[in-house]
Amino acid sequence: MLKRTSNNNPVSFTFEGETIPAQSGDSVASAMLAHGTQALRVSTRRKAQRGPYCMMGACYECLVEIDGKTVQSCMTTATDGLQVSRVNHEDV
Amino acid sequence: MKTYDLAIIGAGPAGMTATTAACAQGASVCLLDEQQTPGGQIYRSLNHCDEQRGAILGEDYLYGKTLIDPLSTIDADQTFGATVWRIDENGHIYFSTHGQAHRIQARHIIIATGALERASPVPGWTLPGVMTVGAAQILIKSSGLITEGAVLAGTGPLLYTVAVQLISAGSPPTAIVDTQQPANYVTAAKYLPSALARAATLKKGLGYLAKIRSAGIPFYRAAGDLTIEGSTAAQALSFSHKGHTVRLQTDNVLLHQGVIPNTQLTRSLRLKHEWNRAQRCFHPQTSDWGISSQSNISIAGDGGGIGGAIAAQAEGHVAALGALQSLSLITTEQRDAGAQPHRQTLKKEAGLRRFLDALYPVPEEVMRPSDHTIICRCEDVTAGEIRSFVKAGCTGPNQTKAFGRCGMGPCQGRYCGTTVTEILAAENKLSHDAVGAYRVRAPIKPITLGELASLTGTGD
Numbered sequence A: 001m002l003k004r005t006s007n008n009n010p011v012s013f014t015f016e017g018e019t020i021p022a023q024s025g026d027s028v029a030s031a032m033l034a035h036g037t038q039a040l041r042v043s044t045r046r047k048a049q050r051g052p053y054c055m056m057g058a059c060y061e062c063l064v065e066i067d068g069k070t071v072q073s074c075m076t077t078a079t080d081g082l083q084v085s086r087v088n089h090e091d092v
Numbered sequence B: 001m002k003t004y005d006l007a008i009i010g011a012g013p014a015g016m017t018a019t020t021a022a023c024a025q026g027a028s029v030c031l032l033d034e035q036q037t038p039g040g041q042i043y044r045s046l047n048h049c050d051e052q053r054g055a056i057l058g059e060d061y062l063y064g065k066t067l068i069d070p071l072s073t074i075d076a077d078q079t080f081g082a083t084v085w086r087i088d089e090n091g092h093i094y095f096s097t098h099g100q101a102h103r104i105q106a107r108h109i110i111i112a113t114g115a116l117e118r119a120s121p122v123p124g125w126t127l128p129g130v131m132t133v134g135a136a137q138i139l140i141k142s143s144g145l146i147t148e149g150a151v152l153a154g155t156g157p158l159l160y161t162v163a164v165q166l167i168s169a170g171s172p173p174t175a176i177v178d179t180q181q182p183a184n185y186v187t188a189a190k191y192l193p194s195a196l197a198r199a200a201t202l203k204k205g206l207g208y209l210a211k212i213r214s215a216g217i218p219f220y221r222a223a224g225d226l227t228i229e230g231s232t233a234a235q236a237l238s239f240s241h242k243g244h245t246v247r248l249q250t251d252n253v254l255l256h257q258g259v260i261p262n263t264q265l266t267r268s269l270r271l272k273h274e275w276n277r278a279q280r281c282f283h284p285q286t287s288d289w290g291i292s293s294q295s296n297i298s299i300a301g302d303g304g305g306i307g308g309a310i311a312a313q314a315e316g317h318v319a320a321l322g323a324l325q326s327l328s329l330i331t332t333e334q335r336d337a338g339a340q341p342h343r344q345t346l347k348k349e350a351g352l353r354r355f356l357d358a359l360y361p362v363p364e365e366v367m368r369p370s371d372h373t374i375i376c377r378c379e380d381v382t383a384g385e386i387r388s389f390v391k392a393g394c395t396g397p398n399q400t401k402a403f404g405r406c407g408m409g410p411c412q413g414r415y416c417g418t419t420v421t422e423i424l425a426a427e428n429k430l431s432h433d434a435v436g437a438y439r440v441r442a443p444i445k446p447i448t449l450g451e452l453a454s455l456t457g458t459g460d
């Protein structure tokens, strides 16, 4: 569980159609974690749930799809109006 | 295409210091970093730090301002949000910002890309809710998000640092499960004299441990056999402790086993690397001036071997002077005189590091995980599968790719590479240097065809 130390500059984006609140400084991954969603993708081989592990752009466990592109959600700044969805793993 | 005397990749303590030092000598410098702001891992997001966050993260974090502030007064091109994905033999650097690719050229390049946390492959470490200790710290630094009710498992200075930061944030960890063994104190004792030059740092470390104790956090020493339980997310951490199995219910497990150099760029350049037995990791070979096996490439900071933030800062200075001398922008005398104070810092930090390396060695279960533990997270390859590849004749990391796609996922072996080398060395009874590491090819981060097209489209 995560708690916020401050409340400033709220923004929001959607994940699979659901509205996710975020703040300045948030990446898409940190906003998802703050929202309580840890599992962002399913692993290719065993189809197991996976979520952010390193938060620094190295492990690729936080992959999501934005504008048709697969991106690391921990390296993507949360901005107003982003439409984020789960990745289709056949493309990764 | 823009050209520079010196390009510096990574704006952590090493890269920031190298940039400032090189500008002071009149060189044309370009600084690139993937993060949105300077600071590197230790001083991440310090530019956006408010008073409350500063109080949580502490004085060692706030010290970073002394390195970050000068960047706004110097005449260097600085690009943030810039991911470097290729360096070629002619000193061209390819990087992307916002999905747009760029290319610059530099006569000399300093790679200061820092460290990654060592993987902690234990059963269940791939479950959502399991992150690294550093990841929880990134949530504090970047977003002011505090992990509540976490169990911290593993060992090393960063684990205690983050435990203290969580205490300061009013959300102490519910337990610390420490894999350090009593014997480690005995081994480390012989390095204590060399570490005493850094008595203040040692005292600070002891202060952290005292803070953890006085917060009343259950502290399980000499724990082993870590297993994270859960089917779709972490539910509990179980481990052996004093001959019993302990099970702690938690949905947040934070793992840590120290840090290792990030060698993606240096490997992609085919620079010579060697295995460091004390730190159990590969690092690029460098001269006293940080110059690698390729004369126009230098390495500074943790990316060249783990020395910590203070050493990284000193190495940044030394590497900048070494690079400028090799470009004939300063004389040998200027280089040597300029480096003198930083060499003294490096000597003291090295003494401390030898002590810390012995005090917090990598536990056996992390070097040689049990058969059912996943090693390659991207492709779901277990330790048992890697051992079965060995039985079928696999001797090198690159062959594990052909045998079972190990290391072929998007992380390009960042989190399985070291473990794969450990397992192959043990199974084949070979030295780590003989086993080697994954061959890394550019682009070191996946890029899209659109990005490549944007590069040719710029007309450079």
Ligand SMILES: Cc1cc2nc3c(=O)[nH]c(=O)nc-3n(C[C@H](O)[C@H](O)[C@H](O)COP(=O)(O)OP(=O)(O)OC[C@H]3O[C@@H](n4cnc5c(N)ncnc54)[C@H](O)[C@@H]3O)c2cc1C
Pocket: A056, B009, B010, B011, B012, B013, B014, B015, B032, B033, B034, B035, B039, B040, B041, B042, B043, B082, B083, B084, B085, B112, B113, B114, B115, B116, B117, B134, B135, B137, B138, B158, B161, B259, B262, B265, B300, B301, B302, B303, B308, B309, B310, B312
């Ligand atoms: C998650 C984490 C947290 C840490 N926290 C602490 C701490 O609180 N206290 C402490 O004493 N030590 C900490 N450390 C240890 C840390 O390695 C050193 O103390 C210090 O940050 C090393 O400095 P550096 O300049 O060598 O590299 P870093 O500070 O790691 O800086 C490297 C920089 O290179 C950039 N980079 C990497 N690859 C690329 C690329 N391909 N393209 C562009 N840019 C790139 C990164 O974004 C980063 O900003 C931490 C390490 C990690 C991994």
Ligand code: FES
Pocket: A029, A051, A052, A053, A054, A055, A056, A057, A058, A059, A060, A061, A062, A063, A072, A073, A074, A075
């Ligand atoms: S969480 Fe590791 S790359 Fe994003």
